[in-house]
Amino acid sequence: MNILVVEDDSDIGAMLSRGLAAEGFDVTVVGRADEALDSARQYNPCAVLLDIMLPDGSGIEVCRALRDAGHAGPILFLSAKDEVRDRAEGLGAGADDYIVKPFEFGELVARLRAHLMHRTGGGHEQRILAGRLVLDLATRTALYGEIHVRLTEREAELLALLMGSPNRPVPRGEIFDRLWANQGGVSLNVVDVYVGYLRTKLAPVGRAGGPQVATVRGRGFMLDLSVSAPAH
Incomplete structure (x- = not known):
């Protein structure tokens, strides 16, 4: 399963790449909104972990664009913005979950797997x-x-x-x-x-x-x- 990580903080991106790879995922990490859309078209990821504050745009708009393009996999926001209105905006844009930074990696993986299992159906x-x-x-x-x-x-x-x-x-x-x-x-x-x-x-x-x-x-x-x- 390929996971697209959209995160402009290189330390967080590297941590997620190492951790998710250890969990058995293939991971693609990008740091910009335009790269996120290009990578999604190229790799068709099973899930997207998406920061909101990106150097060239908003993760909210990336989320909307992915849904408009037909991306059906889970989208999870990872953001330091922790106000209720921020979570509401993220979920309203089509995200499946909203996880506030800093977060526990184990919880992130558990939520990611739960959303992936929900999307893939029985078995x-x-x-x-x-x-x-x-x-x-x-x-x-x-x-x-x-x-x-x-x-x-x-x-x-x-x-x-x-x-x-x-x-x-x-x-x-x-x-x-x-x-x-x-x-x-x-x-x-x-x-x-x-x-x-x-x-x-x-x-x-x-x-x-x-x-x-x-x-x-x-x-x-x-x-x-x-x-x-x-x-x-």
Whole structure:
């Protein structure tokens, strides 16, 4: 998969090039708006990581031009502009995500892969397993035996995070940083709210003896696989 990085800061561009290459991507890095459009036409990248403030124009206009030209892959803004109106403008121009600098590289890769999986549709690589629980990321459906539970996008992201380390508590702060840190006006309590939503959705799985979301006092939340078979 070829990723086009549009970033005029050479240090950030080099960091992204090294990091994404280590993750298995082919990476093209350019530093100007005109180079971004030329490279997109030449390489047809699977995704674009796009700075807003470029020396010869705005990344907002680049995003609009890419969408007008038919580019259907994910476009993620990477910008130091962190006002709500800036994020709204970026998303309104056709971007799939808006990540504020400085950012954690691991979170960037996780978001990038999530958007790529969402665009590519089904397939076994779309599924996460923890015990007998399966999460289909393409349809945002949790499956346990004959039980099918439809989830919202954020509920599926939360479950995927917990399924990544079953039986290990994930701190509330880590969950917040991974899923909500770049959204303005959101407090840490949003984690508890969505854990509650997820528990309600997974209640049929728990009644069938499947994994449950447990609270580990002082340590966070975890997907508990050590459950008993249901009584008959």
